[in-house]
Amino acid sequence: MDDQGTEAGAGPDAAGPDAAWLALHAAREAVERALTLAQARQRFGSDAAAVAQARREEAELLVDLDRILTQIRAAEYRRRPGSRRW
Numbered sequence: 001m002d003d004q005g006t007e008a009g010a011g012p013d014a015a016g017p018d019a020a021w022l023a024l025h026a027a028r029e030a031v032e033r034a035l036t037l038a039q040a041r042q043r044f045g046s047d048a049a050a051v052a053q054a055r056r057e058e059a060e061l062l063v064d065l066d067r068i069l070t071q072i073r074a075a076e077y078r079r080r081p082g083s084r085r086w
Contacts, residue, residue, distance in 0.1 A: 021075045028068045035061045 041054035
């Protein structure tokens with residue numbers, strides 16, 4: 001068992017909806033950190049190729065962040081009492 005009381009190797013769904021919700025927020029945080037680093041590399045980079053690569057990474061990370069935020073909004077809706085299932 002890990003420090004959260006779940007079986008090691010069990011996916012986030014194995015511990016219930018709260019674990020999946022927390023995993024989404026952890027993923028959001030990781031993408032936001034990577035996005036900040038990519039933006040800093042664009043701002044302070046001296047190599048044109050590295051700046052262009054950071055710009056491409058930023059675009060990919062923004063797509064990932066949008067996807068994760070959409071999943072978080074859906075998970076938050078499902079956590080409400082009386083939420084409808086489609």
